[in-house]
Amino acid sequence: MLSPNPAYIGALIDVVNSSPFPTHMRMQLIAIAFDHAVVSLKIDTCHFQPYGIVHGGVLATLIDTATFWAAYLRLPGDDGLVNIDLKLNYLKPAGEGMLTATGRCIRAGRSLSYAEAGVSDADGNLVAHGTSTLMALPGKGLAFKENKFLDD
Template structure:
């Protein structure tokens, strides 16, 4: 299967979803080739000691949509791995933020590397976090 076919098979239940989705509580995974989105309803279990959603939860969402955006471009027999993830946290997230949605898209895809960006917005449409990710593509 191509990368996009693999991702859609996970959405349809023909392949098992990534366990991190259940661990964190990711919902509404979808998209198209080169652009993927996922959402999360913040809960107290996501909080850090300061009383806001832990940055690691936001980073997980950003890494998921950036990486899966690259995954969606893979040909049959190709794989990928993340080389880096650079995250900027812009606004605190709490349960009062409502459903947050991460969107990722491929900015550049070459033979061996890809560059993707990702954003998380709260229910009011405010940008709460931004990331870029480089991925290595291999056979």
Template sequence: MVRIADLESGDYWKHMGMTTVPNVDGKTQVVMKVTEQLKQFYGNVHGGVLAGLLDSAIAVAVNERLDSSEGASTVELKLNYLRPVNEGTLWAEGKIIQKGRRIIVGQGEIKDDSGNLVAFGTATFMVTQLAR
């Protein structure tokens, strides 16, 4: 199984400033501080940043369900943006809706520091067998 620390240690996660923390229910959340580098022209966090954060949060939930011989890749992502964010910290959490042998469907949400829902969506991951 891919450890969550392995995901977190990747260059993409470092570049985006994402880290993980367990929430009060023991579920893993992905946390990201809003920086100037993550904002678009109008001063809000870029939609692609939010999409990457949501995908990463669902990926954490997916990886928690894989066995040691499996990997997974996103094959579809859909999200709805509900409110702009231009400061603070974003908190994302994913969960699995359905896990089959080849396809995993998850959903997730992103909230701001005040607990306001910023975005939510779904993702489909393809399960692959890792080379040994």
């Protein structure tokens, strides 16, 4: 059985967290494992819409990101992934503190995967939930010197 290589996971988290879009959004990949990912974002004024609550696009971005990384480790080493469908529901306004998106891959396939994520506020209240269909992109994976997997 294959297991994630801790050196690869560390390098992956570093690359993701220093990439332009996550840096711009001020979000971070906190954890990634088979079928699971956690992404966080500390709410700042740049995340607000005119009514003083977090813009829905921020919540959608967190769901998109958490579902993506929840499915990622099931891919072969040289494959990438792209979101082809995102559905979500806004459940409660968010206004301050930390947001945490927890993603779970429900089904990992060779070409299509399906995942879900919930976004919770600092008090643990679910503020948004969504699902995503993701498509594998052969040969478009991230390249690291570390091996993606270790044998158990």
